[in-house]
Amino acid sequence: MDGHGHRLSPTAPRRRRVPVRALAWAGAVAVPLAFLGLFFAWPVATLVARGFVADGALDLSGFAEVFSTPRTWRIIGLTLWQATLGTALSVLLGIPGAYVLYRCRFPGQRFWRAFVTVPFVLPTVVVGVAFRSLLVEGGPLGFLGLDESFAAIVLALVFFNYSVVVRTVGGLWERLDPRAEEAARALGATPWRAFRTVTLPALGPAVASAASLVFLFCATAFGVVLVLGGIRYGTIETEIWIQTTQFLDLRTAAVLSVVQLVVVAGALTVANRARTRRERALNLSSAERSARPLRPFGADALPLAVTVVVVGGLIALPIGNLLVRSLRTPAGWSLDNYRNLGTTGGRNALSVTVWEAAGNSLRTAAVATVLAIVVGGLVALVVSRRPRARAGRRAITLLDSVFMLPLGVSAVTVGFGFLITLDRPLGIDWDLRTSGLLVPIAQAVVAVPLVVRTVLPVLRAIDPRLREAAATLGASPGRVLATVDGPLAVRSLGLAVGFAFAVSLGEFGATSFLARPDTATLPVVIFRLIGRPGVENYGMALAASVVLAALTATVMLLAERLRGDRPGGAGEF
């Protein structure tokens, strides 16, 4: 067995356990479960049940009714179609990007890597506004006639998810031992053949993992579609929003929530499979040895050209255009749009000034981050353990999947579920809806899976023998956590804080339901501003989007700084 034995489970009689330890682990499992149960499972289940329970009896006729309308099928078709197209394009464009940005070496590389990550953390509403301002009649690309078109939505989805593919695939590619490809070349394979037969199969799991995540993000896209799709295009998620808020048709909304859950569960299963495969050992080497200088006029011309077009046209152009347009007013170049952020908009479009909304955003995001880090950190800690008993390992796999669910359940469903359940949480007479805590809690629910996925790989990558070495040196299990796991995971925790904060800042789906007018956050305010008439309001929306984008980018930049160059610290996004 020599050294590998510990991975298997012994048939031996169980060792007696110290009760304190068992209690601590039970607590570590119970706290996140209680949080998720109260603030996710219960509201969502209640909302879905409302659609299926009529006069106290289960009534599934809603399914037949909803599925008999052509609108439903059109929405489902649109959702799957735009998600498929968005995913395919992201992968096709992302692989050359991963090659150029992670496998090659050129000056300014770090900047460009960070730059392509910016869209992923941009709030969906901002992305919507940025594309809209580009494609709208009179905008720089207005002549393409893509405003309120299907193509615009797909392009925005690619803009958003390009970095997911580049980072996931690039992170692996960077450390892939180049000697396997060199061996193929020496055996007579052309560069293309060596790539296709050696490198691509090795990257396969990372590509599959990225693709399923992108599909998930595309299929549940809300803010982007709501802003860009107009009335003609939508996804299941926007339809749930329309049915609940505009038509008050809870039954249809409930049926659609179930449909979305099925789609999401499918995508998550594929993602999970791909991830497990990825965690298996590959022949990895250090990044310095694998990278080679970029040959812009030689073999790297094609991937470089693709990447330049994507980074320039798809990423830089919308962001740059947003910035430029925010500085334009009917009277010419000025900072008026930014000055107006201190007002409540033309014809009092808002109840608070945009700066007050920014304050609200920062406050709620801070609370949400604390909640998400505590809950997500505990989940990651529990899930990173490998118990000897098979039942224990199964339970941990289950726990892992359960905490991924909030990624896929419509944030709109969560938000609406909060409204109808949390007036009397668990029968306690404490109306959470007026406490101001609802928004951060909802945002934390959305951020928890990201925290888990960022911290977990780092905890899993710690050699179990390191903990064993500490134990033989007299460290109790608690001390091992504090002196081995803690210091090694703390940097990834920094990145997790950044992610959680950025996601909370940009969260729109649930927040749009829960934020009261005086506690509106930036995304809510931006959405309200573009919905109101008036050049002044539109200009303010652009300026507010720039402010929100700058806030998020700053947070991510700080978090990346914290991360450093530790391998595995990149998490899975």
Add this chain to the structure above:
Amino acid sequence: MAEREATRGLAVRDVVVRYGGTGRRGRNTGTTAVDGVSLEVAAGEVLALLGPSGCGKSSLLRAVAGLEPLAAGSITFAGRDLAGVPVHRRGFGLMFQEGQLFPHRDVAGNVAYGLQTAGAPRAQQASRVQELLDVVGLAGYGSRAIATLSGGERQRVALARSLAPHPRLLLLDEPLSALDRGLRERLATDVRAALTATGTTALFVTHDHDEAFTVADRVAVMDAGRLLQVAAPEDLWRAPASRRVAEFLGYQAFVPSGVAGTPVAPESDGDVLAIGPQGLRVQDRAEDRSEGRAETGGPSPWARGVVVSSVFRRGATEVTVDTDLPGAGERRVVALATTLPDGGWQPGAHVALALDPAGCTRVPS
């Protein structure tokens, strides 16, 4: 070792370690890594567990450390049963093949780790770290980052780290196997020196018999989960308890006792003559030619063979020969040559082999 001393050390009794197969109703569907092993390590003694990879020696070591549960049997230290005592309360040190140094601490931080968990005062920690770095030959390395160390230096730090908290027993799991040959030999001597200098009781797992002989007072040979023999290095070498042990130590061929040309030993009926790595010599060609004539002083030829290859190593030529040994049949063996004919020992050349009784021993068949 005296009985009293043995009870102050480690005692392993009928230990069984199993993996895998949580079969229904206790049916064992897994593998048995350690199958009823008993052994003792006296206080201050260094015992090497020697065996091929996969023989269960590391599993036994992990069981002693408390990292693997026992399926049966008991482990006691100083007369106290260790069942239910968690790893961190056993007071045993463990050193791994790759050191497993904490990457986020510097050299001194690693060595001090066990002292900090024990709550030793700061000044005492510092002086103990100094002392240990001296013992392993790394004085002045305290503030170095782990990433800047070579493989050999890392293992020295790992050794210092496990020795620092005065472990009652030090467990070493192939600590030198990841190093290259020259370094391994040098470090084996250094480990021996460090263990004796600190008077540490130790269990040393290795698959390399040279290493085991260098480091240990006694060597325990394991194979397929069972203990075959425990003896001091020279006793083990001189009198292997079985053919399997002899094979593992490097004895290359076995011929039945009493075959023509073997030294006669009266009360050894049924014994087998084990030919060691230095038990055969290639006879000089001159001697070969003079064979059948008057005695020329060299040993008489015992078998004939054809040269396959030859290498010059450590001052002697090792010639690989295909031969037909009396009583053992056709074999490929290595024989030593003290002379080098013009043009070396060419493959295909016919040579005569002589038996050197000093390089042979008897084992029960």
